[in-house]
Amino acid sequence: MVKTINPGLKRLKLVVLDANFYWTEQLFSACSDFADILLLRPLDFRAFRKGYGSYFIDFQPQAISEGVWEQRICCPPGWLFHYWPLTRRFFAYLIRKFQRDNYLIFVYSYPYYYSLVQELKASSIYYNIDDYRNYWPGRESQTPEVEKLAVNHADLTLCVAHYRASYLKQECRSKNSQIVHIPHGCSPEFMVEHSLSQPKSLPAELQAYSRPIAGYIGALTYRFDFDYLAKVAEKISDVTVILGGSLPQSSDGSVEWWQGVEAARRLPNVHFIGRVSHNRLGEYLQSFDVLLMPYSLCNFNRNACPTKLWDYMGTSLPVVANNVVPEVNQWSHLLLVSGNPEEFASNIRFALANRHWRSQERLDVAKAHTWKMQAQKLYHLLEKKGCLSCQSS
Structure with missing residues:
Protein backbone atom coordinates (compact mmCIF):
# COMPACT_ATOMS: atom_id res chain seq x y z
CA MET A 1 0.00 0.00 0.00
CA CYS A 186 23.85 -1.87 -9.45
CA SER A 187 20.23 -2.90 -10.05
CA PRO A 188 19.47 -6.02 -7.96
CA GLU A 189 17.01 -7.31 -10.57
CA PHE A 190 19.93 -7.71 -13.01
CA MET A 191 22.22 -9.41 -10.48
CA VAL A 192 22.84 -13.08 -9.87
CA GLU A 193 22.61 -14.49 -6.35
CA HIS A 194 25.79 -16.54 -6.65
CA SER A 195 28.71 -16.22 -9.05
CA LEU A 196 28.13 -18.17 -12.26
CA SER A 197 30.36 -21.07 -13.26
CA GLN A 198 28.73 -20.96 -16.71
CA PRO A 199 26.51 -18.37 -18.37
CA LYS A 200 22.78 -18.98 -18.19
CA SER A 201 20.75 -20.31 -21.12
CA LEU A 202 20.34 -18.01 -24.08
CA PRO A 203 17.00 -16.20 -24.47
CA ALA A 204 14.75 -17.73 -27.12
CA GLU A 205 15.60 -14.90 -29.53
CA LEU A 206 19.30 -15.85 -29.43
CA GLN A 207 19.04 -19.63 -29.60
CA ALA A 208 20.12 -19.66 -33.25
CA TYR A 209 23.52 -18.11 -32.46
CA SER A 210 26.47 -20.36 -31.69
CA ARG A 211 28.66 -20.05 -28.62
CA PRO A 212 30.95 -18.66 -27.44
CA ILE A 213 29.17 -15.31 -27.42
CA ALA A 214 30.76 -11.97 -26.60
CA GLY A 215 27.94 -9.50 -26.03
CA TYR A 216 27.10 -5.86 -25.52
CA ILE A 217 23.71 -4.23 -24.88
CA GLY A 218 23.39 -0.47 -24.75
CA ALA A 219 23.73 2.69 -26.80
CA LEU A 220 25.14 2.10 -30.29
CA THR A 221 25.95 5.74 -30.94
CA TYR A 222 29.17 7.76 -31.26
CA ARG A 223 30.03 6.62 -27.73
CA PHE A 224 30.60 3.08 -29.05
CA ASP A 225 33.82 2.51 -31.03
CA PHE A 226 32.75 0.39 -34.01
CA ASP A 227 36.09 0.65 -35.78
CA TYR A 228 37.79 -0.74 -32.67
CA LEU A 229 35.20 -3.51 -32.37
CA ALA A 230 35.58 -4.48 -36.04
CA LYS A 231 39.33 -4.90 -35.58
CA VAL A 232 38.70 -7.08 -32.52
CA ALA A 233 36.03 -9.19 -34.22
CA GLU A 234 38.32 -9.90 -37.17
CA LYS A 235 40.78 -11.53 -34.76
CA ILE A 236 38.16 -13.76 -33.08
CA SER A 237 36.24 -15.03 -36.09
CA ASP A 238 35.12 -18.14 -34.17
CA VAL A 239 33.43 -16.00 -31.49
CA THR A 240 29.90 -14.67 -32.06
CA VAL A 241 29.64 -10.96 -31.29
CA ILE A 242 26.13 -9.83 -30.29
CA LEU A 243 25.29 -6.11 -30.24
CA GLY A 244 21.96 -5.16 -28.65
CA GLY A 245 20.49 -1.67 -28.82
CA SER A 246 18.64 0.63 -31.17
CA LEU A 247 20.23 0.20 -34.59
CA PRO A 248 22.86 2.87 -35.32
CA GLN A 249 22.05 5.63 -37.78
CA SER A 250 24.52 7.68 -39.81
CA SER A 251 23.34 10.78 -37.92
CA ASP A 252 24.51 9.27 -34.61
CA GLY A 253 28.18 10.10 -35.21
CA SER A 254 30.83 11.35 -37.61
CA VAL A 255 31.56 10.09 -41.11
CA GLU A 256 34.57 8.19 -39.76
CA TRP A 257 32.43 6.66 -37.01
CA TRP A 258 29.87 5.49 -39.59
CA GLN A 259 32.63 3.86 -41.60
CA GLY A 260 33.37 1.82 -38.47
CA VAL A 261 29.70 0.80 -38.27
CA GLU A 262 29.79 -0.40 -41.87
CA ALA A 263 33.05 -2.29 -41.25
CA ALA A 264 31.46 -4.12 -38.31
CA ARG A 265 28.32 -4.93 -40.32
CA ARG A 266 30.39 -6.62 -43.02
CA LEU A 267 31.83 -9.16 -40.60
CA PRO A 268 29.99 -12.52 -40.52
CA ASN A 269 30.45 -13.00 -36.77
CA VAL A 270 28.99 -9.59 -35.77
CA HIS A 271 25.21 -9.49 -35.29
CA PHE A 272 22.92 -6.54 -34.51
CA ILE A 273 19.84 -7.78 -32.63
CA GLY A 274 18.04 -4.46 -32.09
CA ARG A 275 16.70 -2.96 -28.90
CA VAL A 276 16.38 -5.12 -25.79
CA SER A 277 13.69 -4.05 -23.32
CA HIS A 278 15.08 -2.83 -20.02
CA ASN A 279 13.25 -5.43 -17.94
CA ARG A 280 14.99 -8.22 -19.89
CA LEU A 281 18.49 -6.80 -19.60
CA GLY A 282 19.58 -9.23 -16.89
CA GLU A 283 18.29 -12.22 -18.85
CA TYR A 284 20.43 -11.29 -21.84
CA LEU A 285 23.57 -10.22 -20.00
CA GLN A 286 23.65 -13.34 -17.84
CA SER A 287 23.52 -15.54 -20.96
CA PHE A 288 26.67 -14.17 -22.64
CA ASP A 289 30.05 -15.86 -22.24
CA VAL A 290 31.91 -12.54 -22.16
CA LEU A 291 30.64 -8.97 -21.76
CA LEU A 292 32.12 -6.19 -23.88
CA MET A 293 32.78 -2.48 -23.31
CA PRO A 294 34.51 -1.01 -26.41
CA TYR A 295 33.94 2.70 -25.87
CA SER A 296 35.10 5.58 -28.05
CA LEU A 297 37.45 8.32 -26.92
CA CYS A 298 35.13 11.30 -26.42
CA ASN A 299 34.27 13.88 -23.80
CA PHE A 300 31.09 12.07 -22.78
CA ASN A 301 32.90 8.82 -22.00
CA ARG A 302 35.73 10.65 -20.25
CA ASN A 303 33.25 12.15 -17.77
CA ALA A 304 30.86 9.20 -17.55
CA CYS A 305 30.08 6.49 -15.06
CA PRO A 306 28.63 3.80 -17.35
CA THR A 307 25.68 2.04 -15.76
CA LYS A 308 26.83 -0.87 -17.91
CA LEU A 309 29.85 -1.25 -15.65
CA TRP A 310 27.56 -2.11 -12.74
CA ASP A 311 25.05 -4.13 -14.76
CA TYR A 312 27.97 -6.24 -15.99
CA MET A 313 29.62 -6.68 -12.59
CA GLY A 314 26.32 -7.90 -11.16
CA THR A 315 26.37 -10.89 -13.52
CA SER A 316 29.78 -12.05 -12.15
CA LEU A 317 30.73 -12.92 -15.76
CA PRO A 318 34.06 -11.81 -17.29
CA VAL A 319 34.17 -8.26 -18.67
CA VAL A 320 36.54 -7.06 -21.38
CA ALA A 321 36.89 -3.29 -21.87
CA ASN A 322 39.15 -0.83 -23.61
CA ASN A 323 40.94 1.78 -21.56
CA VAL A 324 39.34 5.09 -22.60
CA VAL A 325 36.82 5.52 -19.74
CA PRO A 326 38.53 6.63 -16.50
CA GLU A 327 35.68 5.28 -14.36
CA VAL A 328 36.09 1.82 -15.90
CA ASN A 329 39.87 1.92 -15.49
CA GLN A 330 39.43 2.25 -11.73
CA TRP A 331 38.25 -1.37 -11.69
CA SER A 332 41.06 -2.81 -13.81
CA HIS A 333 41.83 -5.33 -11.05
CA LEU A 334 38.41 -6.93 -11.70
CA LEU A 335 38.01 -6.29 -15.44
CA LEU A 336 40.19 -7.20 -18.41
CA VAL A 337 41.11 -3.69 -19.55
CA SER A 338 42.79 -3.49 -22.95
CA GLY A 339 45.11 -0.96 -24.55
CA ASN A 340 44.46 -1.87 -28.20
CA PRO A 341 42.31 -4.22 -30.33
CA GLU A 342 44.96 -6.96 -30.27
CA GLU A 343 45.02 -6.99 -26.47
CA PHE A 344 41.22 -6.78 -26.39
CA ALA A 345 40.93 -9.91 -28.57
CA SER A 346 43.54 -11.67 -26.44
CA ASN A 347 41.60 -10.77 -23.29
CA ILE A 348 38.44 -12.28 -24.77
CA ARG A 349 40.38 -15.52 -25.32
CA PHE A 350 41.65 -15.37 -21.75
CA ALA A 351 38.13 -14.79 -20.40
CA LEU A 352 36.75 -17.78 -22.30
CA ALA A 353 39.52 -20.01 -20.96
CA ASN A 354 39.33 -18.65 -17.38
CA ARG A 355 35.65 -18.16 -16.64
CA HIS A 356 36.15 -18.05 -12.86
CA TRP A 357 38.75 -15.27 -12.95
CA ARG A 358 37.68 -12.75 -10.26
CA SER A 359 34.01 -13.71 -10.69
CA GLN A 360 33.20 -13.74 -6.98
CA GLU A 361 35.07 -10.48 -6.43
CA ARG A 362 33.04 -8.78 -9.16
CA LEU A 363 29.79 -9.96 -7.61
CA ASP A 364 30.89 -8.89 -4.12
CA VAL A 365 31.65 -5.39 -5.41
CA ALA A 366 28.29 -5.24 -7.20
CA LYS A 367 26.45 -6.23 -4.01
CA ALA A 368 28.26 -3.44 -2.17
CA HIS A 369 27.14 -0.95 -4.85
Whole structure:
Protein backbone atom coordinates (compact mmCIF):
# COMPACT_ATOMS: atom_id res chain seq x y z
CA MET A 1 0.00 0.00 0.00
CA VAL A 2 1.53 3.32 -1.08
CA LYS A 3 1.23 5.92 1.64
CA THR A 4 -0.12 9.42 1.08
CA ILE A 5 1.42 12.63 2.32
CA ASN A 6 0.47 13.35 5.91
CA PRO A 7 0.83 17.11 6.50
CA GLY A 8 1.28 16.52 10.23
CA LEU A 9 4.10 14.00 9.86
CA LYS A 10 7.50 15.39 10.80
CA ARG A 11 9.96 13.70 8.48
CA LEU A 12 12.92 14.70 6.36
CA LYS A 13 11.89 15.71 2.83
CA LEU A 14 14.15 15.36 -0.20
CA VAL A 15 13.22 16.98 -3.52
CA VAL A 16 15.08 16.24 -6.77
CA LEU A 17 15.08 18.66 -9.71
CA ASP A 18 15.15 16.99 -12.07
CA ALA A 19 14.69 13.23 -12.04
CA ASN A 20 14.23 12.49 -15.74
CA PHE A 21 17.25 10.18 -15.94
CA TYR A 22 16.90 6.56 -14.81
CA TRP A 23 19.95 6.65 -12.52
CA THR A 24 18.83 9.86 -10.79
CA GLU A 25 15.47 8.29 -10.03
CA GLN A 26 17.10 5.07 -8.81
CA LEU A 27 19.55 6.69 -6.39
CA PHE A 28 17.16 9.12 -4.76
CA SER A 29 14.19 6.76 -4.70
CA ALA A 30 16.45 4.46 -2.68
CA CYS A 31 16.71 7.27 -0.10
CA SER A 32 13.08 6.67 0.91
CA ASP A 33 14.33 4.72 3.94
CA PHE A 34 15.25 8.02 5.59
CA ALA A 35 13.21 10.67 3.74
CA ASP A 36 10.04 11.35 1.80
CA ILE A 37 11.14 11.79 -1.82
CA LEU A 38 9.66 14.07 -4.49
CA LEU A 39 10.96 13.58 -8.02
CA LEU A 40 10.28 16.64 -10.18
CA ARG A 41 10.21 15.85 -13.91
CA PRO A 42 10.09 19.03 -16.02
CA LEU A 43 10.37 18.54 -19.77
CA ASP A 44 10.13 20.76 -22.82
CA PHE A 45 6.62 20.36 -24.27
CA ARG A 46 7.90 18.44 -27.32
CA ALA A 47 9.82 15.89 -25.26
CA PHE A 48 6.91 15.74 -22.82
CA ARG A 49 4.39 14.90 -25.55
CA LYS A 50 6.74 12.25 -26.94
CA GLY A 51 7.21 10.66 -23.51
CA TYR A 52 3.72 10.95 -22.05
CA GLY A 53 1.44 11.24 -25.09
CA SER A 54 -0.19 14.54 -24.12
CA TYR A 55 0.38 17.89 -22.40
CA PHE A 56 -0.32 18.23 -18.67
CA ILE A 57 1.09 19.20 -15.29
CA ASP A 58 0.79 17.20 -12.07
CA PHE A 59 -0.26 19.94 -9.66
CA GLN A 60 -0.18 17.41 -6.82
CA PRO A 61 2.57 14.85 -6.10
CA GLN A 62 1.69 11.43 -7.49
CA ALA A 63 2.69 8.44 -5.35
CA ILE A 64 4.76 5.91 -7.31
CA SER A 65 6.14 3.74 -4.50
CA GLU A 66 6.45 3.68 -0.72
CA GLY A 67 7.79 7.08 0.33
CA VAL A 68 8.34 8.30 -3.26
CA TRP A 69 6.26 10.77 -5.26
CA GLU A 70 6.67 12.39 -8.67
CA GLN A 71 5.40 15.51 -10.40
CA ARG A 72 5.50 15.66 -14.19
CA ILE A 73 5.64 19.17 -15.60
CA CYS A 74 5.08 20.06 -19.25
CA CYS A 75 7.14 23.19 -19.87
CA PRO A 76 6.73 25.87 -22.57
CA PRO A 77 9.56 27.00 -24.88
CA GLY A 78 12.13 29.08 -23.04
CA TRP A 79 11.27 27.73 -19.59
CA LEU A 80 14.90 27.15 -18.51
CA PHE A 81 16.42 30.42 -19.72
CA HIS A 82 14.16 33.17 -21.10
CA TYR A 83 11.32 32.54 -18.63
CA TRP A 84 13.46 31.14 -15.82
CA PRO A 85 12.41 33.76 -13.20
CA LEU A 86 8.80 32.57 -13.62
CA THR A 87 9.74 28.90 -13.83
CA ARG A 88 11.90 29.22 -10.72
CA ARG A 89 9.04 30.69 -8.70
CA PHE A 90 6.73 27.89 -9.83
CA PHE A 91 9.26 25.21 -8.88
CA ALA A 92 9.86 26.90 -5.52
CA TYR A 93 6.09 26.86 -4.89
CA LEU A 94 5.85 23.12 -5.64
CA ILE A 95 8.85 22.36 -3.43
CA ARG A 96 7.61 24.41 -0.46
CA LYS A 97 4.19 22.80 -0.76
CA PHE A 98 5.78 19.36 -0.43
CA GLN A 99 8.15 20.51 2.31
CA ARG A 100 5.53 22.16 4.54
CA ASP A 101 7.29 22.78 7.87
CA ASN A 102 9.66 19.82 7.56
CA TYR A 103 13.41 19.91 7.09
CA LEU A 104 14.35 19.78 3.40
CA ILE A 105 17.25 18.61 1.27
CA PHE A 106 17.09 20.06 -2.23
CA VAL A 107 18.93 18.16 -4.98
CA TYR A 108 19.56 19.87 -8.31
CA SER A 109 20.99 17.97 -11.26
CA TYR A 110 21.73 20.82 -13.70
CA PRO A 111 23.92 23.84 -12.90
CA TYR A 112 21.31 26.36 -14.06
CA TYR A 113 18.99 25.26 -11.25
CA TYR A 114 21.37 26.59 -8.60
CA SER A 115 19.51 29.90 -8.10
CA LEU A 116 16.62 27.99 -6.52
CA VAL A 117 18.84 27.32 -3.50
CA GLN A 118 18.48 30.96 -2.43
CA GLU A 119 14.68 30.71 -2.44
CA LEU A 120 14.44 27.63 -0.23
CA LYS A 121 15.07 26.93 3.41
CA ALA A 122 17.04 23.75 2.83
CA SER A 123 20.34 21.97 2.65
CA SER A 124 21.38 21.49 -0.96
CA ILE A 125 23.11 18.90 -3.14
CA TYR A 126 24.43 19.49 -6.63
CA TYR A 127 24.22 16.11 -8.41
CA ASN A 128 26.63 16.04 -11.35
CA ILE A 129 26.33 13.26 -13.93
CA ASP A 130 28.24 14.77 -16.87
CA ASP A 131 30.24 17.62 -18.35
CA TYR A 132 27.28 19.83 -19.27
CA ARG A 133 29.08 22.38 -21.44
CA ASN A 134 27.60 21.02 -24.70
CA TYR A 135 24.07 20.45 -23.43
CA TRP A 136 22.79 23.89 -24.44
CA PRO A 137 24.04 25.17 -27.83
CA GLY A 138 25.40 28.69 -27.64
CA ARG A 139 26.17 28.41 -23.91
CA GLU A 140 29.35 26.32 -24.15
CA SER A 141 31.51 28.96 -22.46
CA GLN A 142 28.85 30.15 -20.01
CA THR A 143 27.86 26.75 -18.60
CA PRO A 144 31.22 25.94 -16.90
CA GLU A 145 31.07 29.30 -15.12
CA VAL A 146 27.51 28.67 -13.99
CA GLU A 147 28.58 25.24 -12.79
CA LYS A 148 31.13 26.85 -10.48
CA LEU A 149 28.25 28.81 -8.95
CA ALA A 150 26.26 25.59 -8.64
CA VAL A 151 29.11 23.94 -6.72
CA ASN A 152 29.71 27.00 -4.54
CA HIS A 153 26.04 27.26 -3.57
CA ALA A 154 25.73 23.58 -2.66
CA ASP A 155 26.36 22.07 0.75
CA LEU A 156 27.46 18.91 -1.03
CA THR A 157 28.37 18.08 -4.64
CA LEU A 158 27.95 14.48 -5.73
CA CYS A 159 29.73 13.31 -8.88
CA VAL A 160 28.98 9.94 -10.44
CA ALA A 161 32.44 9.88 -12.07
CA HIS A 162 35.74 10.18 -10.22
CA TYR A 163 37.22 12.06 -13.19
CA ARG A 164 34.51 14.71 -12.92
CA ALA A 165 34.91 15.02 -9.15
CA SER A 166 38.64 15.62 -9.61
CA TYR A 167 37.96 18.28 -12.25
CA LEU A 168 35.48 20.17 -10.07
CA LYS A 169 37.87 20.02 -7.13
CA GLN A 170 40.46 21.78 -9.27
CA GLU A 171 37.94 24.39 -10.44
CA CYS A 172 36.40 25.01 -7.00
CA ARG A 173 39.27 24.52 -4.57
CA SER A 174 37.50 26.15 -1.63
CA LYS A 175 34.78 23.47 -1.86
CA ASN A 176 37.08 20.44 -2.12
CA SER A 177 35.81 18.81 1.05
CA GLN A 178 32.21 19.12 -0.18
CA ILE A 179 32.85 17.40 -3.55
CA VAL A 180 32.54 13.62 -3.39
CA HIS A 181 32.38 10.68 -5.75
CA ILE A 182 29.42 8.29 -5.54
CA PRO A 183 29.17 6.14 -8.68
CA HIS A 184 25.99 4.72 -10.10
CA GLY A 185 24.49 1.71 -8.41
CA CYS A 186 23.85 -1.87 -9.45
CA SER A 187 20.23 -2.90 -10.05
CA PRO A 188 19.47 -6.02 -7.96
CA GLU A 189 17.01 -7.31 -10.57
CA PHE A 190 19.93 -7.71 -13.01
CA MET A 191 22.22 -9.41 -10.48
CA VAL A 192 22.84 -13.08 -9.87
CA GLU A 193 22.61 -14.49 -6.35
CA HIS A 194 25.79 -16.54 -6.65
CA SER A 195 28.71 -16.22 -9.05
CA LEU A 196 28.13 -18.17 -12.26
CA SER A 197 30.36 -21.07 -13.26
CA GLN A 198 28.73 -20.96 -16.71
CA PRO A 199 26.51 -18.37 -18.37
CA LYS A 200 22.78 -18.98 -18.19
CA SER A 201 20.75 -20.31 -21.12
CA LEU A 202 20.34 -18.01 -24.08
CA PRO A 203 17.00 -16.20 -24.47
CA ALA A 204 14.75 -17.73 -27.12
CA GLU A 205 15.60 -14.90 -29.53
CA LEU A 206 19.30 -15.85 -29.43
CA GLN A 207 19.04 -19.63 -29.60
CA ALA A 208 20.12 -19.66 -33.25
CA TYR A 209 23.52 -18.11 -32.46
CA SER A 210 26.47 -20.36 -31.69
CA ARG A 211 28.66 -20.05 -28.62
CA PRO A 212 30.95 -18.66 -27.44
CA ILE A 213 29.17 -15.31 -27.42
CA ALA A 214 30.76 -11.97 -26.60
CA GLY A 215 27.94 -9.50 -26.03
CA TYR A 216 27.10 -5.86 -25.52
CA ILE A 217 23.71 -4.23 -24.88
CA GLY A 218 23.39 -0.47 -24.75
CA ALA A 219 23.73 2.69 -26.80
CA LEU A 220 25.14 2.10 -30.29
CA THR A 221 25.95 5.74 -30.94
CA TYR A 222 29.17 7.76 -31.26
CA ARG A 223 30.03 6.62 -27.73
CA PHE A 224 30.60 3.08 -29.05
CA ASP A 225 33.82 2.51 -31.03
CA PHE A 226 32.75 0.39 -34.01
CA ASP A 227 36.09 0.65 -35.78
CA TYR A 228 37.79 -0.74 -32.67
CA LEU A 229 35.20 -3.51 -32.37
CA ALA A 230 35.58 -4.48 -36.04
CA LYS A 231 39.33 -4.90 -35.58
CA VAL A 232 38.70 -7.08 -32.52
CA ALA A 233 36.03 -9.19 -34.22
CA GLU A 234 38.32 -9.90 -37.17
CA LYS A 235 40.78 -11.53 -34.76
CA ILE A 236 38.16 -13.76 -33.08
CA SER A 237 36.24 -15.03 -36.09
CA ASP A 238 35.12 -18.14 -34.17
CA VAL A 239 33.43 -16.00 -31.49
CA THR A 240 29.90 -14.67 -32.06
CA VAL A 241 29.64 -10.96 -31.29
CA ILE A 242 26.13 -9.83 -30.29
CA LEU A 243 25.29 -6.11 -30.24
CA GLY A 244 21.96 -5.16 -28.65
CA GLY A 245 20.49 -1.67 -28.82
CA SER A 246 18.64 0.63 -31.17
CA LEU A 247 20.23 0.20 -34.59
CA PRO A 248 22.86 2.87 -35.32
CA GLN A 249 22.05 5.63 -37.78
CA SER A 250 24.52 7.68 -39.81
CA SER A 251 23.34 10.78 -37.92
CA ASP A 252 24.51 9.27 -34.61
CA GLY A 253 28.18 10.10 -35.21
CA SER A 254 30.83 11.35 -37.61
CA VAL A 255 31.56 10.09 -41.11
CA GLU A 256 34.57 8.19 -39.76
CA TRP A 257 32.43 6.66 -37.01
CA TRP A 258 29.87 5.49 -39.59
CA GLN A 259 32.63 3.86 -41.60
CA GLY A 260 33.37 1.82 -38.47
CA VAL A 261 29.70 0.80 -38.27
CA GLU A 262 29.79 -0.40 -41.87
CA ALA A 263 33.05 -2.29 -41.25
CA ALA A 264 31.46 -4.12 -38.31
CA ARG A 265 28.32 -4.93 -40.32
CA ARG A 266 30.39 -6.62 -43.02
CA LEU A 267 31.83 -9.16 -40.60
CA PRO A 268 29.99 -12.52 -40.52
CA ASN A 269 30.45 -13.00 -36.77
CA VAL A 270 28.99 -9.59 -35.77
CA HIS A 271 25.21 -9.49 -35.29
CA PHE A 272 22.92 -6.54 -34.51
CA ILE A 273 19.84 -7.78 -32.63
CA GLY A 274 18.04 -4.46 -32.09
CA ARG A 275 16.70 -2.96 -28.90
CA VAL A 276 16.38 -5.12 -25.79
CA SER A 277 13.69 -4.05 -23.32
CA HIS A 278 15.08 -2.83 -20.02
CA ASN A 279 13.25 -5.43 -17.94
CA ARG A 280 14.99 -8.22 -19.89
CA LEU A 281 18.49 -6.80 -19.60
CA GLY A 282 19.58 -9.23 -16.89
CA GLU A 283 18.29 -12.22 -18.85
CA TYR A 284 20.43 -11.29 -21.84
CA LEU A 285 23.57 -10.22 -20.00
CA GLN A 286 23.65 -13.34 -17.84
CA SER A 287 23.52 -15.54 -20.96
CA PHE A 288 26.67 -14.17 -22.64
CA ASP A 289 30.05 -15.86 -22.24
CA VAL A 290 31.91 -12.54 -22.16
CA LEU A 291 30.64 -8.97 -21.76
CA LEU A 292 32.12 -6.19 -23.88
CA MET A 293 32.78 -2.48 -23.31
CA PRO A 294 34.51 -1.01 -26.41
CA TYR A 295 33.94 2.70 -25.87
CA SER A 296 35.10 5.58 -28.05
CA LEU A 297 37.45 8.32 -26.92
CA CYS A 298 35.13 11.30 -26.42
CA ASN A 299 34.27 13.88 -23.80
CA PHE A 300 31.09 12.07 -22.78
CA ASN A 301 32.90 8.82 -22.00
CA ARG A 302 35.73 10.65 -20.25
CA ASN A 303 33.25 12.15 -17.77
CA ALA A 304 30.86 9.20 -17.55
CA CYS A 305 30.08 6.49 -15.06
CA PRO A 306 28.63 3.80 -17.35
CA THR A 307 25.68 2.04 -15.76
CA LYS A 308 26.83 -0.87 -17.91
CA LEU A 309 29.85 -1.25 -15.65
CA TRP A 310 27.56 -2.11 -12.74
CA ASP A 311 25.05 -4.13 -14.76
CA TYR A 312 27.97 -6.24 -15.99
CA MET A 313 29.62 -6.68 -12.59
CA GLY A 314 26.32 -7.90 -11.16
CA THR A 315 26.37 -10.89 -13.52
CA SER A 316 29.78 -12.05 -12.15
CA LEU A 317 30.73 -12.92 -15.76
CA PRO A 318 34.06 -11.81 -17.29
CA VAL A 319 34.17 -8.26 -18.67
CA VAL A 320 36.54 -7.06 -21.38
CA ALA A 321 36.89 -3.29 -21.87
CA ASN A 322 39.15 -0.83 -23.61
CA ASN A 323 40.94 1.78 -21.56
CA VAL A 324 39.34 5.09 -22.60
CA VAL A 325 36.82 5.52 -19.74
CA PRO A 326 38.53 6.63 -16.50
CA GLU A 327 35.68 5.28 -14.36
CA VAL A 328 36.09 1.82 -15.90
CA ASN A 329 39.87 1.92 -15.49
CA GLN A 330 39.43 2.25 -11.73
CA TRP A 331 38.25 -1.37 -11.69
CA SER A 332 41.06 -2.81 -13.81
CA HIS A 333 41.83 -5.33 -11.05
CA LEU A 334 38.41 -6.93 -11.70
CA LEU A 335 38.01 -6.29 -15.44
CA LEU A 336 40.19 -7.20 -18.41
CA VAL A 337 41.11 -3.69 -19.55
CA SER A 338 42.79 -3.49 -22.95
CA GLY A 339 45.11 -0.96 -24.55
CA ASN A 340 44.46 -1.87 -28.20
CA PRO A 341 42.31 -4.22 -30.33
CA GLU A 342 44.96 -6.96 -30.27
CA GLU A 343 45.02 -6.99 -26.47
CA PHE A 344 41.22 -6.78 -26.39
CA ALA A 345 40.93 -9.91 -28.57
CA SER A 346 43.54 -11.67 -26.44
CA ASN A 347 41.60 -10.77 -23.29
CA ILE A 348 38.44 -12.28 -24.77
CA ARG A 349 40.38 -15.52 -25.32
CA PHE A 350 41.65 -15.37 -21.75
CA ALA A 351 38.13 -14.79 -20.40
CA LEU A 352 36.75 -17.78 -22.30
CA ALA A 353 39.52 -20.01 -20.96
CA ASN A 354 39.33 -18.65 -17.38
CA ARG A 355 35.65 -18.16 -16.64
CA HIS A 356 36.15 -18.05 -12.86
CA TRP A 357 38.75 -15.27 -12.95
CA ARG A 358 37.68 -12.75 -10.26
CA SER A 359 34.01 -13.71 -10.69
CA GLN A 360 33.20 -13.74 -6.98
CA GLU A 361 35.07 -10.48 -6.43
CA ARG A 362 33.04 -8.78 -9.16
CA LEU A 363 29.79 -9.96 -7.61
CA ASP A 364 30.89 -8.89 -4.12
CA VAL A 365 31.65 -5.39 -5.41
CA ALA A 366 28.29 -5.24 -7.20
CA LYS A 367 26.45 -6.23 -4.01
CA ALA A 368 28.26 -3.44 -2.17
CA HIS A 369 27.14 -0.95 -4.85
CA THR A 370 23.41 -1.54 -5.18
CA TRP A 371 21.27 1.59 -5.31
CA LYS A 372 20.25 0.96 -1.70
CA MET A 373 23.88 0.75 -0.64
CA GLN A 374 24.70 3.97 -2.53
CA ALA A 375 21.77 5.68 -0.79
CA GLN A 376 23.15 4.55 2.58
CA LYS A 377 26.53 6.04 1.67
CA LEU A 378 24.78 9.29 0.82
CA TYR A 379 22.97 9.27 4.16
CA HIS A 380 26.25 8.87 6.05
CA LEU A 381 27.78 11.68 3.99
CA LEU A 382 24.88 13.97 4.82
CA GLU A 383 25.21 13.05 8.47
CA LYS A 384 28.96 13.68 8.43
CA LYS A 385 28.57 17.04 6.67
CA GLY A 386 25.93 18.17 9.16
CA CYS A 387 23.17 18.35 6.56
CA LEU A 388 20.85 16.37 8.83
CA SER A 389 21.53 18.35 11.99
CA CYS A 390 18.30 20.35 11.66
CA GLN A 391 16.14 17.33 10.84
CA SER A 392 12.87 17.28 12.73
CA SER A 393 12.44 14.31 15.01
